[in-house]
Amino acid sequence: MTARGRVPPRAVVSSTIPITAASFYRETLEELGERGYEVHVVTSPGAQTATLADLAQTVHALPMHRGVAPLKDLLGLARWILLLLRLRPAVVLGGTPKAGLLSMMAARITGVPQRTYLLQGLRLEGSSGTQRRILAVLEKVASRCSHRVVAVSPSLAREFERLGLNAGRVVAVPHHGSSHGVDTQHFAPRPKDPELAAGLGLELAVPVVVFIGRLTADKGPDTLIRALTSAAERGCVLQLLVIGAQDEPDSAAYLERLQQLGDRVRVRVLDHIDDVRPYLALSDLLVLPTRREGLPNVVLEAAAMGKPAVTTTATGAIDSVVDGVTGLLVGPDDGDGMGRAIEQLVSDAALRDRMGRASRDRAVQDFQPGDVARAIVDHAVGA
Known part of the structure; x- marks a missing residue:
């Protein structure tokens, strides 16, 4: 609770696997915390969940299957709904295809006020036939359940809209793109060894x-x-x-x-x-x-x-x-x-x-x- 006894608003950030959140969402999690949100991360169980402990109030290990698996996905959605009903977050930011889909669906069902789908790539570009059509439907569902879609590059935003996957949502590109930028002090020129x-x-x-x-x-x-x-x-x-x-x-x-x-x-x-x-x-x-x-x-x-x-x-x-x-x-x-x-x-x-x-x-x-x-x-x- 805050100094005045008020519970801070909660923000939920999700990725299908923990290494994605640990590697790509670190700065976003820190920024949410600096803005006064109680930050929760939802991701599949894995060894890397421990690396998220210093970035979030709580890390929730919720199994999510990366492929198309209707029964497992229904179970995952039910778990998501129960979690959001308990947390009652003000914000849900869902990244990566499966976590994005389940988090957006559950957030809409439970009435989360701010729902953003973070689009980091387009899996269907590497698919064809029935699989491509299924993936397209899932992208449309994730978009429709969100308030907005944020794409990590301009060309990705354009292609998403061209294919009609945005379900009428505006597709924005943060800054110049990227999910987390690059630390130019860490990655800096050095001589050959x-x-x-x-x-x-x-x-x-x-x-x-x-x-x-x-x-x-x-x-x-x-x-x-x-x-x-x-x-x-x-x-x-x-x-x-x-x-x-x-x-x-x-x-x-x-x-x-x-x-x-x-x-x-x-x-x-x-x-x-x-x-x-x-x-x-x-x-x-x-x-x-x-x-x-x-x-x-x-x-x-x-x-x-x-x-x-x-x-x-x-x-x-x-x-x-x-x-x-x-x-x-x-x-x-x-x-x-x-x-x-x-x-x-x-x-x-x-x-x-x-x-x-x-x-x-x-x-x-x-x-x-x-x-x-x-x-x-x-x-x-x-x-």
């Missing part, structure tokens, strides 16, 4: 291209392989560093194909790493051949460290780079075009340096975490 390079078997004299993420179809590894092959065929000399937990069903096949480039491109593969900064520092540019995004955080992190990026014009990705200024954009699935873009940056150190500085400037100017969090909370509380 010769010992790290030697340990990885990389030559400092040869440009290093880094890919960070899972090798799975939506991330465009076919495009990456074609790009590297075409660049090598034109005589471009480079090294590839892959960082990420390669645990998707198709990851092993893509890894094998990448390793087969060994006679043309030196490839080094590392598992998930908590602190990627030394490895970004070791690289000369980031490549992200993705087919869909919300707004790729890895591009912002690389930019903050002064690294240009080559990515695609896919939803979300197109907003992460200013083409020709902070990096280069090519069409999704355009392996030859991506190969030429990589070759252009690999072969021109002055261009890489100029784009790297511009990337850092943009990250500092447009994506400060505090600015992003304040904009998200403004929308969430109906300010």
